[in-house]
Amino acid sequence: MAHNPKDLAEIASVIAHDLKTPITATRGLIEALQALGPLTDKQQDYSERALANLEKMNTLVNRLVEWAWIDADPPLDRQDCDLRGLIHSAVRLMESTAAERSIQIDVQLPDNLGLIQAEHRRLDHVMTNLLSNAVKYNREQGSVTVTADGNDDYVRVSVSDTGAGIAPEHQGRVFERFYRATADEAVRRVEGNGLGLAIVKSVIEQHDGQIWLESAIGQGSTFTFTLPRRADVRERRAVSGEASYSVLDQAEGYDYIVPERANEESDSVDDDIQEPSEIDKSAADRDETTAL
Numbered sequence: 001m002a003h004n005p006k007d008l009a010e011i012a013s014v015i016a017h018d019l020k021t022p023i024t025a026t027r028g029l030i031e032a033l034q035a036l037g038p039l040t041d042k043q044q045d046y047s048e049r050a051l052a053n054l055e056k057m058n059t060l061v062n063r064l065v066e067w068a069w070i071d072a073d074p075p076l077d078r079q080d081c082d083l084r085g086l087i088h089s090a091v092r093l094m095e096s097t098a099a100e101r102s103i104q105i106d107v108q109l110p111d112n113l114g115l116i117q118a119e120h121r122r123l124d125h126v127m128t129n130l131l132s133n134a135v136k137y138n139r140e141q142g143s144v145t146v147t148a149d150g151n152d153d154y155v156r157v158s159v160s161d162t163g164a165g166i167a168p169e170h171q172g173r174v175f176e177r178f179y180r181a182t183a184d185e186a187v188r189r190v191e192g193n194g195l196g197l198a199i200v201k202s203v204i205e206q207h208d209g210q211i212w213l214e215s216a217i218g219q220g221s222t223f224t225f226t227l228p229r230r231a232d233v234r235e236r237r238a239v240s241g242e243a244s245y246s247v248l249d250q251a252e253g254y255d256y257i258v259p260e261r262a263n264e265e266s267d268s269v270d271d272d273i274q275e276p277s278e279i280d281k282s283a284a285d286r287d288e289t290t291a292l
């Protein structure tokens with residue numbers, strides 16, 4: 001059994017390549033069969049279901065490859081990244097899926113959100129996965145709201161939905177690989193592999209950011225992440241031993257504190273999920289620290 005992520009990434013890409021060829025060939029054969037028509041209703045139904053299953057297989061293969069690639073943690077290719085543009089294009093891609101269930105996606109971004117030094121491809125996965133969850137775990141005619149703000153050093157993005165919410169006993173585990181809150185009726189009906197949020201968390205941490213969730217049953221969920229604007233923000237703080245918390249400008253509707261644990265590593269998912277009470281506590285601790 002290979003444990004080295006780089007080996008796993010290589011194995012996954014070989015498997016993906018080997019699976020993609022028969023998937024494409026089978027899709028072509030079914031489409032050729034449909035073109036022979038006219039098919040009976042049953043033949044049409046079976047061929048469409050076969051195509052739908054192939055599509056699922058294809059999506060799973062793509063996801064596994066992405067996961068293995070991100071897990072192998074190739075060096076970050078940080079470039080100036082237009083977060084506003086990235087968010088808008090991820091939303092555009094999700095709009096037709098959302099519209100199928102009459103879900104409205106509302107984007108509220110400041111004009112001056114600015115650039116961040118990040119890897120576009122990986123951040124795109126973050127937005128796509130969070131939006132995909134916000135749509136697929138939502139209710140018919142629900143809504144998704146994407147907001148963002150930032151200061152000179154950090155940006156913060158939130159994706160909120162009006163879905164069933166995540167029960168407290170699952171909240172600490174949803175960022176684990178292959179974890180699905182399948183005990184919840186609303187989740188059981190939705191397709192998924194339990195990989196999306198593990199990828200999201202890993203990408204955010206590779207960029208020295210943080211992610212957490214707030215959720216209430218029956219009301220919906222909000223996933224929020226913060227990212228340093230530049231790689232040197234974190235380094236600067238680590239070297240200078242600056243205060244261990246930084247505060248984003250208290251923009252409308254927000255009063256969160258962003259922990260900036262320069263000298264502390266956290267292995268626990270729970271540590272990253274901050275209930276407002278804990279955030280307030282962080283604020284109190286910070287005030288004590290800076291008052292010294």
Ligand SMILES: Nc1ncnc2c1ncn2[C@@H]1O[C@H](COP(=O)(O)OP(=O)(O)OP(=O)(O)O)[C@@H](O)[C@H]1O
Pocket residue numbers: 063129133134137138161163164165166174175179180181182187191192193194195196197198221
């Ligand atoms: N917005 C949300 N609302 C309610 N539950 C959610 C939401 N986002 C995630 N979850 C819960 O967290 C679990 C893990 O999410 P994750 O995105 O990692 O996997 P998934 O959506 O099941 O599959 P995929 O690998 O296709 O993303 C989900 O199965 C679901 O139980």
Ligand SMILES: [Mg+2]
Pocket residue numbers: 129132133192195196197
């Ligand atoms: Mg998902």
